[in-house]
Amino acid sequence: MKTHLHDSAARLTAPQWAALYGTRHADRGHGYALFREHMEPGAPVLVAAEDDAGRCAALHGALTTAGSGLFSHPWKLLTSEQLLRPEEPGADRARADRERLLTAVTGTAAQPDAAALTTALGEAVVFRSFDSTEAGLREGLTTEARHAALRALLAAAQDAVRDGLAGAVCLPFVRRDDLPLRTGLAELGFRQAALTAVSDFDLTGVSSYEEFLASLPSRRRRMYRKEGQAVADSPLTLGTWSLTGHVKSVAALEARNIAKHGGQPDPVALVAARSAMAELIGDRVRVPVVLRADEADEPAACGIHLTDDDSYCILMYGADETVPAGGPVYAHLTFYEPLRHAADHGLSRVRLGFEAFDAKLRRGASLSPRETWLWLPDAARLDTLHQVMQLLGTRTEAHFARLTGQPA
Structure with a gap:
């Protein structure tokens, strides 16, 4: 060898x-x-x-x-406050021991x-x-x-x-x-x-989003429908883009999202990153968007996702200052819209990435x-x-x- x-x-x-x-x-x-x-x-x-x-x-x-x-x-993992799990008992002693x-x-x-x-x-x-x-x-x-x-x-x-x-x-x-x-x-x-750990939804054997909803406990199903209806009743328009052709709009939203959280965006680097993504991965990148009625080319929020014949990966979510943090728009773009697409297209898994477990588990995801x-x-x-x-x-x-x- x-x-x-x-x-x-x-x-x-x-x-x-x-x-x-x-x-x-x-x-x-x-x-x-x-x-x-x-x-x-x-x-x-x-x-x-x-x-x-x-x-x-x-x-x-x-x-x-x-x-x-x-x-x-x-070295960042081993020294991270987040991975120390400070919400668990004995954090001060564990921090000192570390x-x-x-x-x-x-x-x-x-x-x-x-x-x-x-x-x-x-x-x-x-x-x-x-x-x-x-x-x-x-x-x-x-x-x-x-x-x-x-x-x-x-x-x-x-x-x-x-x-x-x-x-x-x-x-x-x-x-x-x-x-x-x-x-x-x-x-x-x-x-x-x-x-x-990572979190995901297992959709094996599910043939539609409605079938998936029917499999949920009633309280969770009501939450799904309530949050979905809140987006439908808003003045926002839902859509799906390919990344190719929308690089500048997606990068501009990323810049607004970074600035909203106190960061200093680099617009040139953001455009370069999304251009590389579109060129290298192409139509496997899927961008669900939420648009204001008067701005068809400037999303208020979007996800950047990766999809194939088997699974759907949630890579990123971002929104500008007009979208409340953690609200129904976030839930729609991060959970419900991907689950609908995956279930309706016969994909077996929606993969949600690392950490941020509470919101994911509350909606029925599994932890691995x-x-x-x-x-x-x-x-x-x-x-x-x-x-x-x-x-x-x-x-x-x-x-x-x-x-x-x-x-x-």
């Missing part, structure tokens, strides 16, 4: 990529991988494995930088934040997609060949770190049912804990934990970081139990 370290998913053609990742899921497609490279501030990384028949496996990700988002940066452990890792008395961990450990190479971390594997590999290919990928990533590519390897969103990947990670000394697996060459520091991961993981599991009403 040979391995190769590449600097972009573009090193493979779209057919070569499809041979490893398939064509069923848009968020595992070649175009989406290239779009992630456009959005991540760090350099892309592709590790590929090759057997006698050619390319057989790959892992795709990026190096972290100070500008990497929370869910793309392990600070003590992280201070031991950084070796300084300074506040052990993500920047301090980066100074002590270096940046990380992070392998992830939209809401999971999965390897691409050529169809038809035997169990033994799959195991060998996964080990080769992971060992190559470790060797790249030893050679100075980064300070750590992180696979932040491994599915608990991905036993082959989890087995390879454990065998090579990676450490894990469940730090977050994701495991973060981490490795760095310094065994002592890895042991200490694993204690931090376990501390946060225990609090996260308690948080999930409270949200879902299950015993901790």
